[in-house]
Amino acid sequence: MLVLMVVQMFTVGRFFTNCYVVGCEQTREAIIIDPGFDNRFEAEEIFKFIDENFSTLKFIVNTHGHPDHTCGNEMVKEKFRVPILIHEYDAYMLGESGKNIAEFFGFESSSPPADTLLHNGDLVRFGKIILKIMHTPGHSRGSISLLGEREVFTGDILFAGSIGRTDFPESSELDMKLSLRKLANLPNHFVVYPGHGPMTTIGEEKRGNSFLQRL
Numbered sequence: 001m002l003v004l005m006v007v008q009m010f011t012v013g014r015f016f017t018n019c020y021v022v023g024c025e026q027t028r029e030a031i032i033i034d035p036g037f038d039n040r041f042e043a044e045e046i047f048k049f050i051d052e053n054f055s056t057l058k059f060i061v062n063t064h065g066h067p068d069h070t071c072g073n074e075m076v077k078e079k080f081r082v083p084i085l086i087h088e089y090d091a092y093m094l095g096e097s098g099k100n101i102a103e104f105f106g107f108e109s110s111s112p113p114a115d116t117l118l119h120n121g122d123l124v125r126f127g128k129i130i131l132k133i134m135h136t137p138g139h140s141r142g143s144i145s146l147l148g149e150r151e152v153f154t155g156d157i158l159f160a161g162s163i164g165r166t167d168f169p170e171s172s173e174l175d176m177k178l179s180l181r182k183l184a185n186l187p188n189h190f191v192v193y194p195g196h197g198p199m200t201t202i203g204e205e206k207r208g209n210s211f212l213q214r215l
């Protein structure tokens with residue numbers, strides 16, 4: 001039987017970050033990816049959506065540790081009492097040590113520390129849905145993409161028509177190339193849910209995104 005996945009995108013915060021609520025239609029369990037909201041109004045709208053559509057929120061997943069993707073972690077955790085999942089290499093950006101990177105962005109993330117460290121190949125399960133963790137470094141060392149059956153959440157690696165920045169201290173252009181190559185190898189019909197900007201597909205990006213043409 002086909003498992004139906006619900007994906008709701010909210011664009012939040014001063015960097016227009018895409019926060020996703022992803023849920024299983026059958027079991028009504030959901031997760032939140034990149035709660036990048038920095039104010040109560042945005043948080044309340046998303047919490048209302050979760051309460052109205054799902055029975056349980058299971059995890060917070062951060063695609064990487066930058067504050068525009070993690071600054072709402074604390075509000076989500078306070079309300080839903082759920083663990084924060086992030087790749088082991090970016091976990092240092094949360095909690096007390098996150099203050100350094102927050103200064104670089106000009107605002108503080110104040111996220112609680114990570115609860116579970118993710119690695120390449122790990123599976124995130126909620127209801128009947130399984131998302132596989134793909135380690136896709138380049139923008140940051142611990143950037144991940146979350147791979148479903150016909151979709152991928154790419155954080156700040158791949159955008160519609162563009163890619164994430166590689167000028168941060170922990171960025172790597174070589175890693176970025178390798179990560180983009182991994183993503184370009186996915187089937188063309190895969191829907192891409194990026195960390196910023198509109199959704200797209202792998203096929204569309206392979207055709208129209210110049211960064212994928214010079215890998």
Ligand SMILES: [Zn+2]
Nearest residue numbers: 064066139156
């Ligand atoms: Zn970022």
Ligand SMILES: [Zn+2]
Nearest residue numbers: 066068156195
């Ligand atoms: Zn970002």
